[in-house]
Amino acid sequence: MLFFSFFKTLVDQEVTVELKNDIELKGTLKSVDQFLNLKLDNISCSDETKYPHLSSVRNIFIRGSTVRYVYLNKNMVDTNLLQDAARREAMSSRK
Amino acid sequence: MSPLLKDFLNKRIVVVTTEGQCVCATLEGFDKSTNLLVSEVRDRVSGAHIATSYMMRGNQIVCCGLLDETDGSDTALVGPEAPTLKDTKNVVHDEHLIWQRVWASKQKAASPSLE
Amino acid sequence: MSFFGFDTSRPGHNEGSGRDSRKKTSSNAKRAENPVDFEETYRGLGDYENEEDDYLNDETFGNATELGADFDFGYGKNEAEAGGHIDQQTVNRSYASAAASAGPGVMNTGYHAGPAHAMDDGMDFTPMESLWTNQPAIMSHQQHHQLQQHQALSMEELERQQHQQMQQHGYANMPPPAHMGYGYPPQAYLPPNVNSAGYQNIPQGMPQGLPQGMPQGMPQGMPQGLPQGMPQGIPQGMPVPMPMPLPMAGPPQQYQQSHVAMQQQHPPASAPQQPPQMPEVSSGTPQSPEVGQQHAASPSQLVAGKPPAAGNAASAQVLRSAHPAPIPRTQILTPDQDLREGTPRGSRRGSMRKPQEPLSQDEFRRLQVRQAKVDKILRHSGVMTPRDKDFITRYQLSQIVTDDPYNEDFYFQVYKIIQRGGIVSESNKGLIARAYLEHSGHRLGGRYKRADVALQRMQSQVEKAVTVAKERPQKNRENLDGAKEGVLGKISSARNSKAPRRQLQIPLQRDDDDDVTSSAIEDVVQTLNGVELSASSKARRRSSYAFRSVDQRAVLSRSGGRKFVLSLIEDVYAEVLELEAQLRSGKETDSSHLWESLHISDDAYEVSPFISILSFDKGVKIMPRIFNFLDKDQKLKLLYCFFSELSHLNIIVTSSYKTNSDPTDSQLKKLELFQSVFLKIIVSFLSSSAEFLEVLGLLLALVKNNNVSFISTSKIGLNLITVLISRAALIKQDVSRGNVLSSVEASSWNEIYDKLFTALETKLAVVFPPDEYTAKVVDTSSTGTVTSATVGQSNKHQFYDQSYIWQFLASLALSGKLNHQRVIIDEIREEIFGTINRAEQLMSTVPVEEQQIALYQRDKLYQDLNLFLNVMGLVARDGEISELK
Numbered sequence A: 001m002l003f004f005s006f007f008k009t010l011v012d013q014e015v016t017v018e019l020k021n022d023i024e025l026k027g028t029l030k031s032v033d034q035f036l037n038l039k040l041d042n043i044s045c046s047d048e049t050k051y052p053h054l055s056s057v058r059n060i061f062i063r064g065s066t067v068r069y070v071y072l073n074k075n076m077v078d079t080n081l082l083q084d085a086a087r088r089e090a091m092s093s094r095k
Numbered sequence B: 001m002s003p004l005l006k007d008f009l010n011k012r013i014v015v016v017t018t019e020g021q022c023v024c025a026t027l028e029g030f031d032k033s034t035n036l037l038v039s040e041v042r043d044r045v046s047g048a049h050i051a052t053s054y055m056m057r058g059n060q061i062v063c064c065g066l067l068d069e070t071d072g073s074d075t076a077l078v079g080p081e082a083p084t085l086k087d088t089k090n091v092v093h094d095e096h097l098i099w100q101r102v103w104a105s106k107q108k109a110a111s112p113s114l115e
Numbered sequence C: 001m002s003f004f005g006f007d008t009s010r011p012g013h014n015e016g017s018g019r020d021s022r023k024k025t026s027s028n029a030k031r032a033e034n035p036v037d038f039e040e041t042y043r044g045l046g047d048y049e050n051e052e053d054d055y056l057n058d059e060t061f062g063n064a065t066e067l068g069a070d071f072d073f074g075y076g077k078n079e080a081e082a083g084g085h086i087d088q089q090t091v092n093r094s095y096a097s098a099a100a101s102a103g104p105g106v107m108n109t110g111y112h113a114g115p116a117h118a119m120d121d122g123m124d125f126t127p128m129e130s131l132w133t134n135q136p137a138i139m140s141h142q143q144h145h146q147l148q149q150h151q152a153l154s155m156e157e158l159e160r161q162q163h164q165q166m167q168q169h170g171y172a173n174m175p176p177p178a179h180m181g182y183g184y185p186p187q188a189y190l191p192p193n194v195n196s197a198g199y200q201n202i203p204q205g206m207p208q209g210l211p212q213g214m215p216q217g218m219p220q221g222m223p224q225g226l227p228q229g230m231p232q233g234i235p236q237g238m239p240v241p242m243p244m245p246l247p248m249a250g251p252p253q254q255y256q257q258s259h260v261a262m263q264q265q266h267p268p269a270s271a272p273q274q275p276p277q278m279p280e281v282s283s284g285t286p287q288s289p290e291v292g293q294q295h296a297a298s299p300s301q302l303v304a305g306k307p308p309a310a311g312n313a314a315s316a317q318v319l320r321s322a323h324p325a326p327i328p329r330t331q332i333l334t335p336d337q338d339l340r341e342g343t344p345r346g347s348r349r350g351s352m353r354k355p356q357e358p359l360s361q362d363e364f365r366r367l368q369v370r371q372a373k374v375d376k377i378l379r380h381s382g383v384m385t386p387r388d389k390d391f392i393t394r395y396q397l398s399q400i401v402t403d404d405p406y407n408e409d410f411y412f413q414v415y416k417i418i419q420r421g422g423i424v425s426e427s428n429k430g431l432i433a434r435a436y437l438e439h440s441g442h443r444l445g446g447r448y449k450r451a452d453v454a455l456q457r458m459q460s461q462v463e464k465a466v467t468v469a470k471e472r473p474q475k476n477r478e479n480l481d482g483a484k485e486g487v488l489g490k491i492s493s494a495r496n497s498k499a500p501r502r503q504l505q506i507p508l509q510r511d512d513d514d515d516v517t518s519s520a521i522e523d524v525v526q527t528l529n530g531v532e533l534s535a536s537s538k539a540r541r542r543s544s545y546a547f548r549s550v551d552q553r554a555v556l557s558r559s560g561g562r563k564f565v566l567s568l569i570e571d572v573y574a575e576v577l578e579l580e581a582q583l584r585s586g587k588e589t590d591s592s593h594l595w596e597s598l599h600i601s602d603d604a605y606e607v608s609p610f611i612s613i614l615s616f617d618k619g620v621k622i623m624p625r626i627f628n629f630l631d632k633d634q635k636l637k638l639l640y641c642f643f644s645e646l647s648h649l650n651i652i653v654t655s656s657y658k659t660n661s662d663p664t665d666s667q668l669k670k671l672e673l674f675q676s677v678f679l680k681i682i683v684s685f686l687s688s689s690a691e692f693l694e695v696l697g698l699l700l701a702l703v704k705n706n707n708v709s710f711i712s713t714s715k716i717g718l719n720l721i722t723v724l725i726s727r728a729a730l731i732k733q734d735v736s737r738g739n740v741l742s743s744v745e746a747s748s749w750n751e752i753y754d755k756l757f758t759a760l761e762t763k764l765a766v767v768f769p770p771d772e773y774t775a776k777v778v779d780t781s782s783t784g785t786v787t788s789a790t791v792g793q794s795n796k797h798q799f800y801d802q803s804y805i806w807q808f809l810a811s812l813a814l815s816g817k818l819n820h821q822r823v824i825i826d827e828i829r830e831e832i833f834g835t836i837n838r839a840e841q842l843m844s845t846v847p848v849e850e851q852q853i854a855l856y857q858r859d860k861l862y863q864d865l866n867l868f869l870n871v872m873g874l875v876a877r878d879g880e881i882s883e884l885k
Helices: A002-009 A079-094 B003-008 B095-114 C011-015 C018-027 C035-051 C053-061 C066-070 C079-093 C095-113 C116-123 C127-133 C135-152 C155-169 C192-198 C206-221 C226-237 C253-265 C278-297 C299-305 C310-322 C329-341 C343-356 C361-378 C386-400 C410-420 C426-443 C452-471 C473-487 C494-502 C506-527 C535-546 C552-558 C562-584 C592-598 C609-613 C617-621 C623-629 C632-644 C650-655 C665-688 C692-705 C715-737 C743-760 C771-780 C803-815 C818-845 C848-871
Strands: A014-019 A024-032 A038-045 A057-062 A067-071 B012-017 B022-030 B036-043 B049-056 B061-067 C874-877 C880-883
Touching: A002 A024, A002 A079, A002 C410, A014 A038, A024 A057, A024 B003, A057 B003, A079 C410, A079 C562, B003 B022, B003 B061, B012 B036, B022 B049, C562 C592, C562 C609, C562 C617, C562 C623, C592 C623, C609 C632, C617 C623, C617 C665, C623 C665, C632 C665, C632 C692, C650 C665, C650 C715, C665 C715, C665 C771, C692 C715, C692 C743, C715 C743, C715 C803, C743 C803, C803 C818, C803 C848, C818 C848, C848 C874
Parallel strands: none
Antiparallel strands: A014 A024, A014 A067, A024 A038, A038 A057, A057 B061, B012 B022, B012 B061, B022 B036, B036 B049, C874 C880
């Protein structure tokens, strides 16, 4: 649940998602589910000319399993809190 | 749970698959593992009709984008020179050759010591 | 939530039962609220019919397999017609049984074919109710008709017929078996052979049927939504299946309808004529509304109108004779009447009349579009039962909603709370962590404490002490006599609070020092319950003098190694999280495990693991939360350990210009972090709960166990010393106003101060880092925290903030005696004048447009310098040092 929880805090923030097929999509994260499927709005393809397939697409659903990276702005994350949350989860799973 | 796709229901979408295929279709239904039921499937680039109704396994799906209905770009992309998309497997071609080399070099490294 | 495209938010689904929704639909038909539901209801029944042919036939007809025998009654060679008659008869004979048989059948379909609503409808099927008030019963009739036809028609014919029928009724969405589409021309309602077979009796009114029928069948159904389209299309379009037209019940509905229509239009037995264009025959259904209307208007008339149709009458007779128990016409009629007068129908009646006029092209197109939309919606409906949907919805919800959001959705929950607090920007990163702490503290039962006040208090501490001293600089000298009293241990009055400073003799008594010192220190040590200078700590002390390496690993290796320390930190975190959880749930907290995990009194290593814990950022960050759970005694021990082994502290080593002349950015950040976190804790602890002797004890630990002059070359070290001595000075001043500073306390203080001063003497100038070092720090530091006055655009306007050094010197001088002060001034004379020169040069070297910045910097330099000079009653301004007035 940690990363689901984490991604929920990124909703309405601008992120860049790199897919496993090398496409990079930049857009506003609109929602996320527990599979870490993402939904972006207002997307722009970082390499529009190379991949025009998504040219007239603004709103996209991305299957979590095909995400390679999600790039975020540094200040979108509270690392201390994230560490804490990770420790909590580790502790609860240990028990 | 996957209400994320709900907004796309009965709309034209672009689906990119793990194989690097890219199609346009109308989303008829979906489930929590992103299995998609689509209709009027057409190739995104050529516009060729592929199927009237199609079920796509969730694990084939990379992403589905909602087509902007206003610009009517549903059918084909202009210009057939649109490059093919990569798949998500990122398989190294002829990987076995590499490992053959590695194996050979190891053998080579090992053999002098034997001699 | 949707699944397979279902919109469960639709009312019918929400009810969780198709039955409910159907009822609702029928009762609210006028409002057309649930178009889809009704459609589904119907479709379920359609399924039933398609799939259960044989079964139903048996059910319906029982033994009546010799339907063919009834074919020709002289009014048409239409077999289907004949079959229909019989069937109608059969149905009419016993509605109860028909309904009952339909019930199970429908239910089966519901399960097999999937349409949930069909199933529910079936379950709801009590004969009478459905007969009088609900369409399903009627539809079952329709099915029966079709079944009859089925006997007479080929499969293909039947299928086509159904398609068309559905089309016209707007049922085109019938599930798969019927692969219907709009491609079928609407005209041929009846299969060709039926048509040709002899619709001679089809009224002349037929041709007009289409125009009329369309507006009624479609427009009404469509504009108002499907559900309504159904009720209208069916009940009214199929008056025949209704009980009353018993005699002529048999024929396929369209026939009957047209027939009836004919009858009504040409009341007395107008000979049925084959309309010139067959296509129009299809209008049977469309036209039916009209019939229904007329029915509604005058049911009795309809009945009355029947006999004239000779063929019908004949067939009726035959049929009646064939079926022993025909239901009396009147009996059935009455309820039918009721039905029509029931709300749904009555209201419908009104709406039906309107669209009598032919449908315009436009309307028609709109209709089709609508229909197509509905079709789309319905295409996959009925795949799951409401129960399935319900289950999945609940399952899905359970995945999102957690019972314990605080734990399972911890990050999100806390993050949002922090965000709501308005702390967003990156520069406030430190605050975020604190916000969390405060938040959790708050949650933990109002333990909300404003920690940032502590830092301000620390920074103002020195200034405050200086100010106090400034106010009474003269007294010191005047009260020289009092010094003796001090020596004699009589320093007790408020007025004599400055006594230590006046004890000029003390340095002369150096010989006695050791005795006094030891006794005084004993006192101090004793106040630090159980904190004794053990043999091992002495061993550590020795090593600390030798230690000069920036290499972190060196320290770590002496306290168990990097891995070990990191695992310790995790243990500490685990303990803290555990304690916080306990606190949150209202349990008693026991910090003993936490205390053990800190390894503070662990002598197994050369350097206390606790000190190494502080080498890591995360170790530093956890400290405030550790302090939440430690009692005062534990805190004291912790700090004692800390000050004793200060030289081993990684941050001291990296912040000392001697050991690390080229600090990196990350090192500076570490320094900043340490200062903002741990230094703050120390200050807040010292200023809130530490006693005078305890402060002295910590200072003693620092002085005795460390190379003070080395520590003073680091910013952190210098700050720590400053904190201790300025705190001591402040307590003294506080005490002077209220309580009495005991002679033991006073002499301890003197001893310890002297020790400190001795350690620093002759090396005071080294607290000023060399220019190269400060230049590097300024260069490296991009955050502006180490430097000040960063208003300027270029580095030229940034400079190393030396205020911490002047603060240190000020507090040192403040607590010292005159001769101490003289020593200090002697040693740092050059720095004083250097600072003054720099301040003056600033103004002359800077271009005009940057005067503002230069002015600010100059003021800052003077301000810092004066903090120190003021202690001695001096002030520097405009390049001159003068007496403070």
